[in-house]
Amino acid sequence: MTGLTVFSIVLVLVPLADIIYLFVIKGLEVISWPALTTITVGTGVEFVGGGISNAISGTVVLMALATAITVPLGLLGGIYMAEFSNNNKFSEALRFVSDVLAGNSSMVVGLAGYFIFVLYFGWGYSALAGALTLSILMFPYVFRTTELALRKVPDDIREGARALGSTKSTTINRLTLRFAMPGILTGILLSVSIGLSETAPLLFTASFSNYNFNGSFLHTPVGFLTYIVYVYSQLPSNSAHNLAYLSSFVLITSILLINIVARVVVRRFSKV
Amino acid sequence: MMKPEPEPVHRVASGQGTREREILDHERSKGLTGDEGGLIRLQSLCAYYGEQKVLDEISLSIARNRVTVFMGPSGCGKTTLLRTINRMNDGVRKFRVTGQVLINGTDVYSSEVDPILLRTRVGMVFQKPNPFPISIYDNVAFGPRIHKLTKTKSELDQVVRESLEKAALWEEVGTRLNKSALELSGGQQQRLCIARALAVKPEVILMDEPASALDPGSAFKVEELMVELKENYTVVLVTHNMQQAARVGNEVAFLYRGELVEFGPAEEVFQNPKNALTEKYIRGTL
Structure with missing residues (x-):
């Protein structure tokens, strides 16, 4: 039994270590200040070179926007589900929709985003269309983990606060949310990681751009890191591959950093 | 089943006091209206969960600065009765109450009473x-x-300290107020909960079997505390522990299947129960 467990762990860890090793080694080979701070030159059909600052700035904007949309909605939804819904019909429906969303292929969501935001709303390939589409994919994670984290807070605490004359909203603000916070943060960071690693929905809605984000959220395509990984890794040139390696390295490092920060923050929060 | 009338009960409840007691009671009731006989008066109180009647025409009067005990076997309605007094069952599905719960003469279920303030x-x-x-x-x-309730930090510090002192916990925790409450023992936690309740300066403290989940030593401390608390508060205690009821109770109400079987001074109820059911319960043969 122990042998089997160890074998399984090795089975999982080896590919993971391999991936990290590859991208860290390759990433460190190609990383340089200019590569991070200059824009990409050329497109898929011609020679590609330069740096990835356009993708970094685009990804930051897309993620910031998507997170700003997802977190409040997911939080409010989760609070509603756990504290106010009493498992009524509406909440059942909401949970069902969220589960379907979470289980959906990101390609399909991307296509939907394309039809709704890019075409129907007429926003074109844009940061807003990309971010909204991303947030559809990110929402279920925040929504569900918030609900679950709140449900884990014992009812004794709610009763105790009520007996002190605390209103429901005061109890939520001052107590329940606080204790659910580690779980909620985990959900938020999970959703950010999901958003960071999405490619398909952004291909449909943000397209790609060689230029740094210029401050306009509509009618302007934006670059993003996963595009470079996905598209440039398939191009037959070393300089394109290097950009893909670099982007992968940046993505992996940021996800790692987010997780480390999350752990520290969660630990801080869990302490009294 | 015999049901005592509320009036004689109240006379028994607060009428045994001396002149000093009366003066004290009078002092305390200054500025309060409708405080005729008992701080809390339940009048024909019925409670229902859906169709099921769990409290049947309960009428009794709870005197100020006394420990009044509701006792009875599991499911007799004693906890429900307790929770009607601060409306904790509001919002419980299909729960409803008829009759009155008067505190200082005001029905807590009337529309002008805010349950939060209550x-x-x-x-x-x-x-x-x-x-x-x-x-x-x-x-x-x-x-x-x-x-x-407080304007400054030092005022709040003062309230916290006083509350902990009243709950006989200050000496044990005064030097580690910033430690997690979960690090305390069960008995200390319960006294902390009492301190927490005292901090909002209530008149009445409802206790729902507060010592039943504690070890005997801690339970004893909480019992002692109940007796001390009645100096300044009116304590209503729910328990199924008869020894405890006898030790700390001034008045005892025995409930059975949602009905008030007997209510009177603790000594009388335990030594000369008027009702056969009470006697059986006390003997442990119910």
Whole structure:
């Protein structure tokens, strides 16, 4: 039994270590200040070179926007589900929709985003269309983990606060949310990681751009890191591959950093 | 089944006192209206969960600065009765109440009574200690903070200290107020919950079997505390522990299947129960 467990762990860890090793080694080979701070030159059909600052700035904007949309909605939804819904019909429906969303292929969501935001709303390939589409994919994670984290807070605490004359909203603000916070943060960071690693929905809605984000959220395509990984890794040139390696390295490092920060923050929060 | 009339009961409840007692009672009731006989008066109180009647025409009067005990076997309605006093069962599905719960002459179920304010005047301590998983200080300060009872930090410090002292916990925790409440023992946690309830300066403290989840030593301390608390508060205790009821209770109400079987001074109820059911319960043969 122990042998089997160890074998399984090795089975999982080896590919993971391999991936990290590859991208860290390759990433460190190609990383340089200019590569991070200059824009990409050329497109898929011609020679590609330069740096990835356009993708970094685009990804930051897309993620910031998507997170700003997802977190409040997911939080409010989760609070509603756990504290106010009493498992009524509406909440059942909401949970069902969220589960379907979470289980959906990101390609399909991307296509939907394309039809709704890019075409129907007429926003074109844009940061807003990309971010909204991303947030559809990110929402279920925040929504569900918030609900679950709140449900884990014992009812004794709610009763105790009520007996002190605390209103429901005061109890939520001052107590329940606080204790659910580690779980909620985990959900938020999970959703950010999901958003960071999405490619398909952004291909449909943000397209790609060689230029740094210029401050306009509509009618302007934006670059993003996963595009470079996905598209440039398939191009037959070393300089394109290097950009893909670099982007992968940046993505992996940021996800790692987010997780480390999350752990520290969660630990801080869990302490009294 | 015999049901005592509320009037004689109230006479028994507060009529045995001396002149001093009367003066004291009078002092305390200054500025309060409708305080004729008993701080809390239940009148023909019925409670239902859906179609099921769980309290049947309960009428009794709870005197100020006394420990009044509701006892009876499991499911007799004693906890429900307790929770009607601070309206904790509001919002429980299909729960409804008829009759009156008068505190200082005001029906707590009347439309002008805000349950939030009611609960600051009628505190509650639960069976299982339920400290919030925050610091000892923050637990006690929770009520004063949400109701903005204090203006300055030093005022709040003072309230926290006083409450902990009244709950006989200050000596044990005074030097580690910033430690988590969850690090305390069960008995300390329960006394912390009492301190937390005292911090909003209630008149009445409802206790729902507060010692039943504690070890005997801690339970004893909580019992002692109940007796001390009645100096300044009116204590209503639910218990199924008859020894405890006899030790701390001034008046005892025996409930059975949602009906008030007997109510009177503790000594009388335990030594000369008027009702056969009470006698059986006390003998342990019910």
